[in-house]
Amino acid sequence: MGGSDGVLELTGLRRTYGDVVALDGLSFTVPPGQVFGFLGPNGAGKTTAMRAIVGVASLDGGTVRWNGAPIDQDARRRIGYMPEERGLYPSMRVAEQLEYLARLHGLDQARARSAARYWAGRLGLAGHEQAKVEALSLGNQQRVQLAAALVHQPDLLVLDEPFSGLDPVGVDAMSDVLAERAAAGVTMLFSSHQLDLVEHLCTSVAIIHRGALVAGGTVDELSRGGQLRVAVRVAGDDRAQWTGGVAGFATVVGVADGTATLALTRREDAQAVLDVARRAGPVEQFGFERRRLSEVFRDVVGAEVDEGGTVGAGVAARAGGGGSAGGAGGAGGGTGGGLSGVAGREASR
Amino acid sequence: MSRSSWTLTWLVARREIIDRGRARSFWIASVLLLVAVAAGAVIPALARGGQSTARVGIVGGPAAALTETAREAGRISGTKVSVVTLPSITVARADLRSGRVAAVLVGDSEVLVKQQSLSSGAPGGTLAGALSEIGGLQKLYAELPAPVATRIARSGISLPVRGLLPPPKGLASRITGLSVAILIYVIILTYGVRITIGVGEEKSSRVVEVLLTTLRPVQLLAGKVIGIGLLALAQIAAMVAVYLLLGHAVGATTVTGATTEVVLAAALWLVLGYAFYCTAYAAAGALITRQADAYNAALPLQIPLILAYVLAYTVLYATSVNAFYHVLAFVPFTAPVAMPVLVAVGDAPWWQVGLAAVVSLASTVAMARIAGLIYGRAILRTGTRLKVRQVLRSSS
Numbered sequence: 001m002g003g004s005d006g007v008l009e010l011t012g013l014r015r016t017y018g019d020v021v022a023l024d025g026l027s028f029t030v031p032p033g034q035v036f037g038f039l040g041p042n043g044a045g046k047t048t049a050m051r052a053i054v055g056v057a058s059l060d061g062g063t064v065r066w067n068g069a070p071i072d073q074d075a076r077r078r079i080g081y082m083p084e085e086r087g088l089y090p091s092m093r094v095a096e097q098l099e100y101l102a103r104l105h106g107l108d109q110a111r112a113r114s115a116a117r118y119w120a121g122r123l124g125l126a127g128h129e130q131a132k133v134e135a136l137s138l139g140n141q142q143r144v145q146l147a148a149a150l151v152h153q154p155d156l157l158v159l160d161e162p163f164s165g166l167d168p169v170g171v172d173a174m175s176d177v178l179a180e181r182a183a184a185g186v187t188m189l190f191s192s193h194q195l196d197l198v199e200h201l202c203t204s205v206a207i208i209h210r211g212a213l214v215a216g217g218t219v220d221e222l223s224r225g226g227q228l229r230v231a232v233r234v235a236g237d238d239r240a241q242w243t244g245g246v247a248g249f250a251t252v253v254g255v256a257d258g259t260a261t262l263a264l265t266r267r268e269d270a271q272a273v274l275d276v277a278r279r280a281g282p283v284e285q286f287g288f289e290r291r292r293l294s295e296v297f298r299d300v301v302g303a304e305v306d307e308g309g310t311v312g313a314g315v316a317a318r319a320g321g322g323g324s325a326g327g328a329g330g331a332g333g334g335t336g337g338g339l340s341g342v343a344g345r346e347a348s349r
Numbered sequence: 350m351s352r353s354s355w356t357l358t359w360l361v362a363r364r365e366i367i368d369r370g371r372a373r374s375f376w377i378a379s380v381l382l383l384v385a386v387a388a389g390a391v392i393p394a395l396a397r398g399g400q401s402t403a404r405v406g407i408v409g410g411p412a413a414a415l416t417e418t419a420r421e422a423g424r425i426s427g428t429k430v431s432v433v434t435l436p437s438i439t440v441a442r443a444d445l446r447s448g449r450v451a452a453v454l455v456g457d458s459e460v461l462v463k464q465q466s467l468s469s470g471a472p473g474g475t476l477a478g479a480l481s482e483i484g485g486l487q488k489l490y491a492e493l494p495a496p497v498a499t500r501i502a503r504s505g506i507s508l509p510v511r512g513l514l515p516p517p518k519g520l521a522s523r524i525t526g527l528s529v530a531i532l533i534y535v536i537i538l539t540y541g542v543r544i545t546i547g548v549g550e551e552k553s554s555r556v557v558e559v560l561l562t563t564l565r566p567v568q569l570l571a572g573k574v575i576g577i578g579l580l581a582l583a584q585i586a587a588m589v590a591v592y593l594l595l596g597h598a599v600g601a602t603t604v605t606g607a608t609t610e611v612v613l614a615a616a617l618w619l620v621l622g623y624a625f626y627c628t629a630y631a632a633a634g635a636l637i638t639r640q641a642d643a644y645n646a647a648l649p650l651q652i653p654l655i656l657a658y659v660l661a662y663t664v665l666y667a668t669s670v671n672a673f674y675h676v677l678a679f680v681p682f683t684a685p686v687a688m689p690v691l692v693a694v695g696d697a698p699w700w701q702v703g704l705a706a707v708v709s710l711a712s713t714v715a716m717a718r719i720a721g722l723i724y725g726r727a728i729l730r731t732g733t734r735l736k737v738r739q740v741l742r743s744s745s
Contacts, residue, residue, distance in 0.1 A: 056558050056561050083558040085558070087557065088559075089554065090550075091368075100364055103360050149559075
């Protein structure tokens with residue numbers, strides 16, 4: 001079972017609420033030891049999926065496996081969960097609340113007490129231990145909520161929008177903790193709408209839309225994926241008129257301050273573009289452009305929303321996601337583990 | 350349940366106890382209830398204190414015969430009499446005015462009281478009336494030799510009255526019955542609504558979502574009703590103890606008489622009633638989405654007890670057996686109030702109490718099943734307030 005240690009596998013999750021399809025065959029795999037981001041537009045099914053993982057929402061179909069087995073009550077004690085709608089006893093004191101939750105997760109009195117003290121201090125709540133939760137600022141309540149998810153040293157962290165409502169200091173503290181927990185080998189899944197933050201923090205992401213995976217993999221893979229782009233600037237050509245010579249092997253995506261961004265179909269064409277630019281004048285800048293995660297996101301989510309014609313691509317990606325999840329334990333898991341969405345998507349083109 | 354399951358349930362119960370035990374309102378309410386119970390035990394005894402014993406003065410005549418006459422009159426009128434021999438009519442008048450004696454028997458000639466009652470024509474059951482009647486009879490017997498007259502007086506002039514049925518429960522028992530009807534109603538209501546509010550708080554604050562990652566709904570539910578139930582039990586025990594101990598200490602007849610069984614029946618039905626209703630109150634809490642709805646959600650559960658309480662008056666002040674109320678005493682929804690009331694009136698033999706208790710226990714199991722089902726399905730569902738039928742129809 002060594003291959004599945006700490007791995008969280010979602011396979012074909014389905015859930016409908018009346019006429020609303022919340023999850024439509026969602027599949028992906030989260031490897032341990034990574035900060036793993038879970039992205040998707042509002043209503044994509046992130047919260048439903050996370051609630052299903054921790055067992056507070058039931059599924060119409062599909063399986064959630066962790067360490068190679070379905071999650072039972074014993075396994076759930078090893079999960080730390082931060083719900084989207086925050087949940088704490090408003091009139092209970094911070095330290096008592098953390099201690100109580102730690103004990104519910106199986107810690108004895110002494111360990112629960114010291115863990116509560118440790119996490120309160122670690123998350124900048126020192127001095128607030130005896131305050132009632134309702135008396136704290138929203139940002140501090142948020143910290144208590146994270147402490148509540150961490151206080152029993154969980155091996156799997158499921159955090160729904162942990163960054164929402166935090167000030168920059170809070171964001172830094174939260175980021176540090178997530179990175180530290182991932183480095184300690186914890187399996188982690190967190191959702192967020194702050195894509196720049198996710199790009200900075202995450203090793204891998206899964207992007208879902210309408211209840212199914214539309215893209216997934218390491219952030220590096222996703223940035224390199226899609227159309228290849230180069231940014232080129234030729235001295236003295238502020239309107240990038242030199243690009244008139246690249247027709248046929250590259251298309252101009254945009255020009256800003258004399259720097260032209262060109263989309264290529266083949267990597268080899270970059271040399272041809274460089275040749276054209278050189279002939280026009282001294283090249284001041286030439287480089288492959290990484291796609292930002294936000295671009296990837298808009299690409300896989302926005303396109304589907306905007307044009308009916310690209311829905312097919314989404315369906316194909318879904319099929320790819322579902323298909324490769326079956327082999328998740330094997331080759332797909334290698335580097336990023338997030339797998340499949342990208343492969344599926346590229347294969348469909 | 351496994352051991353760790355009990356541990357989890359106990360952790361939840363413990364939190365409830367600590368949480369409530371810290372609230373000042375809980376202690377204020379508890380103390381007020383205890384004061385009310387103490388007052389219920391002591392005040393009737395103090396009020397009765399002046400009546401239950403009376404001093405009767407005798408002046409002149411054969412002292413032995415007059416003493417027996419006074420004792421016999423006390424027995425008939427239900428008054429404990431102590432006799433004092435007074436030296437003269439003048440002293441007797443002074444003692445009557447100062448209230449040192451309640452009545453004076455002047456030889457075989459007259460009965461003196463401080464103020465004659467309005468219905469002097471037929472003095473009936475009063476002490477003075479009894480003195481006058483027996484004194485008159487004694488006068489008849491005066492023709493007999495003195496020892497014979499004294500013996501007749503001592504052995505009793507009136508014929509004993511023996512009933513075929515045990516005596517009906519006295520007023521004291523009925524008053525106790527009314528008090529316990531109110532108390533049972535108040536306690537089940539108070540702690541029940543407390544459960545509804547607690548469950549509603551967990552649901553609306555969404556803390557339940559965190560709790561249910563490690564707890565099963567049944568563990569959370571059980572822990573809550575056990576925790577709050579233990580608090581209720583402690584309060585019941587304190588009230589019964591105060592009532593019985595204080596009552597015996599001051600010799601209150603409401604306590605020392607047959608009403609002890611009323612108090613014990615009340616304690617039994619408080620426990621049974623709480624057990625029956627607690628899960629239903631929890632289910633009501635799971636249906637709401639806002640704290641403010643807690644009282645409305647709990648309202649339907651109060652109606653049966655209110656009904657039983659209101660109808661209790663028709664039983665406590667009636668002389669005949671009320672068949673409808675007997676039915677209520679066997680219906681688990683109304684039994685917690687109705688059965689102790691019947692016990693107080695003396696209309697419920699022990700086997701009826703036992704049978705009703707068994708019915709109530711069986712219904713408690715059924716109620717817990719249904720309420721647990723509703724709770725489990727509704728506790729995680731947000732949005733609008735849910736209806737029972739809607740929850741039962743849906744899948745979990």
